[in-house]
Amino acid sequence: MRLRDFVIVATLLATTPAFAQETDLPDDYLTPAFHAGRRDSLRQLMPANSVAIVWAYPTRNFSNDVDYVYHQNPDLYYFTGYKEPHSLFLLFKEPQTAADGSTYKELLFVQKRNAQAEQWTGKRLGVEGAKQKLGLTHVYNGEDFKNTAIDFSKFEKIILDRLPTDIANSLYDNADLYDLIQQLKEKAQITDNYAQDKRFSTALFRQYTGQLREIKTAEELVLLRKAVEISCQGQAEVMKAVRPDMSEREAQGLHEFVHKKYGAEHVGYPSIVGAGNNGCVLHYQENEKLHVENRMVLMDVGAEYHGYTADVTRTVPANGKFTPEQKAIYELVYEAQEAAFKLCKEGTTWQELDKVSRGVIADGLLKLGIISKKEEANKYYPHGLGHHIGLDVHDRNASTKLKKGMVITIEPGIYIPENSPCDKKWWTIAVRIEDDLLIREKDYELLSWAAPRKISEIEKLVAEKSPLDNFTLPKLQSAKKGF
Ligand SMILES: [Mn+2]
Missing domain, CATH: 3.40.350.10 (Creatinase/prolidase N-terminal domain)
Known part of the structure; x- marks a missing residue:
């Protein structure tokens, strides 16, 4: 009715x-x-x-x-x-x-x-x-x-x-x-x-x-920690389950299934699951590729638990093994993220964080011969380094400097679309690593610890068996071709 x-x-x-x-x-x-x-x-x-x-x-x-x-x-x-x-x-x-x-x-x-x-x-x-x-x-x-x-x-x-x-x-x-x-x-x-x-x-x-809203109370932190951990468990489970013949949408469904299994009501924003070149679309939402193939799969998915949303991105090779090119790009993004992590504490400005991570990426891209001038780096790293999370995925804030009790993302990325002006071997590689951090007085707490981000750990997890490996459904009778 x-x-x-x-x-x-x-x-x-x-x-x-x-x-x-x-x-x-x-x-x-x-x-x-x-x-x-x-x-x-x-x-x-x-x-x-x-x-x-x-x-x-x-x-x-x-x-x-x-x-x-x-x-x-x-x-x-x-x-x-x-x-x-x-x-x-x-x-x-x-x-x-x-x-x-x-x-x-x-x-x-x-x-x-x-x-x-x-x-x-x-x-x-x-x-x-x-x-x-x-x-x-x-x-x-x-x-x-x-x-x-x-x-x-x-x-x-x-x-x-x-x-x-x-x-x-x-x-x-x-x-x-x-x-x-x-x-x-x-x-x-x-x-x-x-x-x-x-x-x-x-x-x-x-x-x-x-x-x-930019300073989280103890009560809010309980919910945010949970939202972030749920999202990370989603990432980890999908790493175990991902296979080259899986579709982007199937991977999305697995993330969201894990969220729901842990009681999260929503996703905090439309889930982004993009294989290869699709990963270059920063807010890719179609998730329509039928097979992720032997590509890097960029997964930016966040559970919303009782109103509080996480924002976690992992990028993993669907076949479980980074190629030398994928590895080089991934390590650069990882290094840029680590450099920013080190500055995460009270008093640091977003400009300082952005400068150090952007510097690492520019130097690296120059060294790899992907760009010829440092200024060209923004072409492959076209977004900001991070933002606050909370009741909004891009949460309300008012201060220019980091303060104790803020929860922010640090998410450098490198995106090299097809036909970019660099060696073909780099084309279609897109990597973003996004973590959620609680700012403390002298350092930070990594809230998104439960989703591996090191290359060796990711390769190990993708090689692991998943309870979903043996999950099959009956073939659809309605899927016959023609009229
Ligand atoms: Mn984000």
Whole structure:
């Protein structure tokens, strides 16, 4: 049945009992105390007489009446723990007084409970659930926002992200995200030129959330460590299972199967599995090559566990043996990564890290005769050295220098596409090695230790047997050619 038909049927089934989901769930989610602590920290950063506003991400259409799997806005999740769409959160610097004389410092507007809708799209927390599970005290249904009196004109700063401009307006819901944003615009008098109005600050929103989110708390580190270890186990299992007759997509499926087996909900970004020349496409997502053959397979895959995503890349020869050319390129990338690792500690800047790793690659490519001038190195190493990870794979940040508690990737790479102006023997070699590091005061901790990165270790692991070696499926009867 389609969603549209559901609306008609739903009215006929007005007595549907409230839907209860199974309760065998993980117990290691971020705690209400964590989210409350994040809200307090945000409040401390905010200037006097200000309000911060965060909204849920819109739902996104996949096709006809089918939506993409929903993903919450990391900022809203960070400050509240709420995972459902169509919600709005307001956080005030100073306590506010309601019409009845009571005070509040935060307001969360959530999706209203609806037995019929919940039978189709799953249980909603609703007002009571959000109070109980998230520990927030002032929670209301989205439809109540319209009649909530908030005098926005008295605030000196209204701190908010850039307003979304592409939200669908559901005909069946008068309190969806579209309506909430419309009402917010009216109440706070946010015009189309709000970016020029000094009362509204998207820059402060980015700065504060960056300052907070770039330093991981102990609770966040538990989840990030797990996401990274899961991703590494995926890499290790695929190294054991990879064979020249395997397809890129099959390798992708194995990574994601391992993630799921360990309980990861999503991948943090579309999985990249590219053999040979496909590895030169930095965000290759088709993963369509039917046989990886005797190529290097570049696998950039990250599990998302309870919102936190890893970002780990390994590049391995599918037949288990590096050729001399593959080895030369791989060792160069490895050396560039090691050189950057050595500088990973408090106080180092991204420029310093980038300079040292880019220097190693430029010298190496020159020595191998692949380039004739150092400046040409960027042609084969066209991206930055790394980024923060967390609730986003390219996580929010605000500092130019590394600080204790940051989690970053270090991911140099060399990509030599077919027809490059160098000896043919180098063509189609693409290598990226990407690791995840926790920055400490004087050094770092390698979080992605569980996926081998040394040539000898990779060759050993690819030679190992995999439980998947003997996994075969029946031949498809529908795969006959012709009409
Ligand atoms: Mn990355």
